[in-house]
Amino acid sequence: MRKDHDLRELLKGYGFLAPVCALLLAFVFLPVAGTLLDSLHRDVTFLPRRFIGLGNYRSLSSDPGFWQSLRFTGLFTLVSVPLELALGLAFALLLEHPTSARGFLRAGVLLPWAIPAAVSGRVFELIYNVQYGLANALVTGIGLSEGPVHWLGTSAGAFLALVAADAWKTTPFVAILLLAGLSAIPEDLYRQAEVDRAGPLQRFFRVTLPLLRPVLVVALLFRTIDSLRVFDLVFVLTGGGPGGSTTSLSLYGYRFFVGGDFGYGSAVSVVLFLLAFMLSLLYLRASRFGREIA
């Protein structure tokens, strides 16, 4: 009798899980497996499909365009994510501070995040424009530069312009996430620390930061994956130029999909997927994420 009951409970449990599993299977595992399979084929619309093993990956390894985009994507993630986390944390701490305008400020900070990246890319394109851009009006106006600066004209300039635009857009996301984490830290701990004569810096490093860590890891994870996949901002702001120096991996792969070479494009996607997947695993491990949640 009791066993029957357990079985029913068990079935009920799996029943509840089934829709999620089906969705994951249909929209995550199958596409990933399909892409993986495609990447092992010469899958070109104008030639017969043929299994070529790791042939696409071998071609990738000697493709300067691929290495250039891998370098850009890695560097972009490495620079933009820490910057966004630091700025986001600063904003979160400021917004935590009780003022009468807190609600208004919190909503205001979220605005850039609510604007689609394609739109903010266009806006930044106008800001950086040589002839009539705001950035040039500023630097020439305050005398920092005599003539107009061609912001997007060099690889380094275009790179920094992208980082700035990305930080502007995604810092609010980090800030809101961390703000939620901050408000979950009990007031008592701070009061106790004050009783123990801990200064503001000590309170921040001994209380705030350790208790914020799980949320920080989540923010780091989201931002890393997102910035590895960066597409829309680059597509609109620089188009991958100058000279391909700001072509992200997803933009590089996308061009092969448009050109009808699904096998090669898939290989680029798989590399990107593995990169994101391994970094995520690394983060979760390093932060002992699972244990803390439990």
Place this chain on the structure above:
Amino acid sequence: MRIRILLLVAVLLPGAARDAQPAGLRPPVKTLTFAVGGAPSELDYWEELLREFTTRTGIRVELLRQPTDTSLRRQTLSVALLARERDPDVFLMDVAWLAQFAASGWLAPLDPYLGRDGCSGRDAFFPRILELADTWKGRTVALPLYVDGGILYYRTDLLRKYGIPGPPATWEQLKEAALKVQRGERRDRPGFYGFVWQGAQYEGLVCDFLEFGGADGGVETVGGQMIVDTPGNRKALGFMADLIHKYGISPPNTYTDMREEEARAFFQEGNALFERNWPYAWSLHQAPGSRVKGVTGAAPLPAFEPGRGTACLGGWHVGLSRYGDATAEGARLIGFLTSREVQKKLALRLGWNSGRKDIYDDPEVAERLPYYKELRAVIERARPRPMVPYYSQVSEILQRHLNAALAGKSSPGEALAAAQREIRDVLSRYD
């Protein structure tokens, strides 16, 4: 892959919904599907044309509205054809991806329909374009609906003001004229430049590059290999970079921002003497509110030697799906769209440059569109980009390296040599 699946779903869903209808509810007449993109006003005009076709033939046509963006139009078509969808039956293709569509076996040969049932024969169209762009393995797979070629726009008032007799025949003349006028005009207009063209990292850059080289440049296919690193091409790319950095007659953001619309706006604001653009810019330059209205001229592009200039062939071609369920009806629609009557209407209403020769002799067209006369010579000399199925991959490499040379990151020689190596690797993947 993700995009592909999403598109698949988007394309398949409406199809599935239609299949779910009980057989009795299906319209008794076959419905033809025609996919075309463009501005809303253009699409409205297509609706009007299709209604006329239905009134005349009794064949119902459904318009599948596509986006304006060329690569999105390509994607939606590719996905439908890859899935062997029965719709669309008839669609427009950019000449840059016609070869990929043909080589993928997605296009039904049009030869059985040509010259019959109101469909014009091959001789109605520009023979070179038909031969180079619309013929695949000896079969006619498409017909030119809209042909395009780069032209040189110039300011008639400024040439007169500085005593320059006419539009330049050589790049050297263009450079001299641009330097002279730019020096003079900058006194009142500090943002004035001699020459604007398309230098951003995108497809348009490849077109401009091929035109700078003219008949002495271009991409040659020799024994299955594509040759881009030639003296003619090095000279062309060197000149393009010099226009920006050495002579300073093209704006510094040429290689970052300048696409068709940016160059058009720049010229239209009265900030440039010369502009390379497609013929579509003509009517916009002459529209009310344009600062260059009435003072803009158009001429064939110069070359390094007089008479060696060429234009890059652009434009849209109409094709018939191999998987469509209304092939014969589709062929009639193609016959209708390429007829003298409809082509004339498209020229007058949308400013489209016909692929038919006889439109250029039409007195009404000549009167309403004065630049049409010049255009005929440009189109007859236009050269298509390499008509190979993997052109997109070649173009991606060229765009990257040409743009690097314009940015001063590499010399023209280094850029073309590197492009040559990468193109060879791409070709080896498609043996």
